């Protein structure tokens with residue numbers, strides 16, 4: 405069975421001091437929860453500090469973005485090589501980057517390829533906008549995003565995909581467990597066609613979009629959903645802990661039953 409993952413995307417929140425306080429509060433408690441990969445993705449400036457704070461624990465670290473060149477005159481950017489010694493995961497193609505920073509499918513693809521080359525594990529975000537959802541184009545959109553993001557990726561072993569409908573991110577209007585399960589099942593089918601059944605069955609596919617301690621159970625009890633990418637609720641220690649704890653309990657129960 406796939407190990408579930410809960411990843412917290414802190415977005416552009418927390419100073420170094422605030423990040424230190426939040427991790428110091430959460431890490432000892434997160435460390436005790438088993439059978440879930442617990443990943444936190446603070447802003448770049450806090451990665452080194454957080455890396456030290458989580459050392460020796462089971463909590464893992466991710467970045468929120470990466471550039472696709474290794475080094476050079478790209479003012480303000482961070483390269484995969486810089487991240488490789490610092491963290492294990494990197495979020496790529498988040499809809500906020502596509503929307504506010506004009507990231508195209510081609511750029512997302514270059515970032516995925518560069519991250520994999522550097523040994524980072526990408527968390528690729530895909531998902532449709534509200535008008536696309538309302539027009540019944542969800543499957544078409546995620547198919548196109550998968551195709552463009554994964555061009556030239558021969559063997560996406562360490563890749564994680566987060567299905568994040570744009571209309572659900574930060575809106576408090578989450579998809580239903582059933583809706584998310586259907587689309588994630590569809591994405592798994594596409595991965596099987598692009599690669600193989602084995603790769604599709606091994607790959608972790610997350611849901612993201614207004615996940616809270618009150619609705620996480622609805623998602624992680626679905627057979628296709630392997631956890632969540634959590635934004636707002638990952639900044640509140642009690643919420644994030646509860647999300648991770650419920651995921652561990654539900655998935656352990658389901659694996660005993662199967």
Ligand code: PEP
Pocket residue numbers: 413415568572573574575576612613614615633634635636637
């Ligand atoms: C996200 O940032 O990926 C996200 C899902 O945000 P939120 O949980 O706040 O909707």
